[in-house]
Amino acid sequence: MTDTTDTAKCPACPGRRHPRQYLCNTCWRSLPSTTRGRLARRDARAFQRLRELHRALAARTPLAIIRVSR
Ligand SMILES: [Zn+2]
Structure with missing residues (x-):
């Protein structure tokens, strides 16, 4: 647990995300x-x-079809 200041767990995959982003770059795209x-x-x-x-x-909604409110 030494890298928690730089990255956080991506909620959509086993990867890591930047702490100021909701998802890692791959999931975000x-x-x-x-x-x-x-x-x-x-x-x-x-x-x-x-x-x-x-x-x-x-x-477990696929990322490609996730919608959020306006
Ligand atoms: Zn991810």
């Missing part, structure tokens, strides 16, 4: 572009979108 655009916005709804992403991942 697998999301639909509209989903990426919405998740990239850091506004009052950002936490709600992150919860939707994690809920979809928990349900």
Whole structure:
């Protein structure tokens, strides 16, 4: 557990992600572009979108079809 300051566990694969990103680069690029655009916005709804992403991942939804609210 020496690298936790630099990376964190990617919630969608066994890989590591940057701590300021929700997913590792490979998984991030697998999301639909509209989903990426919405998740990239850091506004009052950002936490709600992150919860939707994690809920979809928990349900084993394929990354390519995960949608989050506007
Ligand atoms: Zn990943």
